[in-house]
Amino acid sequence: MGRKGRVCLEIEDRHELHRRYHEDGATAETLAAAFGISRSTAQIIAGVRQPRGLTLAERYWLKVVRGEGPDDCWAWTARTSGFGYGSIRRGGAKDGSVPAHRLSWEIAHGCEVPAGMNVLHSCDNPPCTNPEHLFTGTQLDNIRDCVAKGRFVSRRPAYGEDNHAAKLTRADVDEMRALYRGGGWTYAQLGARYGVCSMSILRVIKRRTWVAV
Numbered sequence: 268m269g270r271k272g273r274v275c276l277e278i279e280d281r282h283e284l285h286r287r288y289h290e291d292g293a294t295a296e297t298l299a300a301a302f303g304i305s306r307s308t309a310q311i312i313a314g315v316r317q318p319r320g321l322t323l324a325e326r327y328w329l330k331v332v333r334g335e336g337p338d339d340c341w342a343w344t345a346r347t348s349g350f351g352y353g354s355i356r357r358g359g360a361k362d363g364s365v366p367a368h369r370l371s372w373e374i375a376h377g378c379e380v381p382a383g384m385n386v387l388h389s390c391d392n393p394p395c396t397n398p399e400h401l402f403t404g405t406q407l408d409n410i411r412d413c414v415a416k417g418r419f420v421s422r423r424p425a426y427g428e429d430n431h432a433a434k435l436t437r438a439d440v441d442e443m444r445a446l447y448r449g450g451g452w453t454y455a456q457l458g459a460r461y462g463v464c465s466m467s468i469l470r471v472i473k474r475r476t477w478v479a480v
C-alpha cells in the first residue's frame with residue numbers, strides 16, 4: 268500500500284467502497300481495480316486492515332468524515348469507547364488509545380492538551396471531532412457543562428431565570444454575534460466573557476435561541 272498510492276479517495280468514494288465491501292460482498296481486489304487503488308488501501312478504507320507506515324494524524328483522517336458545512340459535526344467512523352467517544356490507537360501495541368476528539372484538538376492546535384485539562388464538546392455530540400466544537404476545560408468545567416446541558420438530573424428543569432441563555436441581554440447577544448463574525452473568538456472564549464457555557468453561545472450564534480434578535 269502506500270503513502271505513494273491514492274490513500275485518500277473522495278469521501279463519497281470512501282463511503283461507496285465501504286458500502287460495497289460490507290453490503291454487496293465485493294472483494295478488496297474488485298474494489299481496488301474499480302477505484303484505482305491498491306488492494307491493501309481498499310482494505311484499509313473498508314476498515315478491515317490497519318494501515319502501516321502512516322502517522323497518527325494520517326490514520327485519524329482516514330477515520331473521520333467531515334460534515335458538509337463548516338459548523339457541522341464530524342463523524343467518527345471507527346471504534347468508539349464508553350460514552351460514545353471515538354478512540355484511536357496511539358501507534359505501538361503498548362501505547363494505548365487516545366480519544367479521537369482529543370487527538371483532533373491536538374492536530375488542530377499543533378500541541379498536546381495542557382496537563383490537567385480535558386477536551387470538551389460544545390455540540391454535546393460525543394463522537395464529533397470537529398475542532399470548532401471542542402474546547403479545553405478542567406474536569407470541574409466538564410461537570411458544570413453537563414449540568415448546564417441538563418445531562419445531570421436536577422429537581423427541576425432550567426427555565427426562566429435558571430436558564431443560562433436568560434443571563435444574556437439583547438445587547439450581549441448583538442455584541443457576541445458581532446465578535447464571532449469578526450473571527451478570532453471561540454465559543455469557549457465567548458462563554459468565559461459572558462459567563463455562560465459554550466453550548467449557550469453556540470445556540471445564540473446559530474440562532475437556536477434569541478432567534479428574533
Ligand SMILES: [Zn+2]
Pocket residue numbers: 339340341390391392395396397400
Ligand atoms: Zn460537533
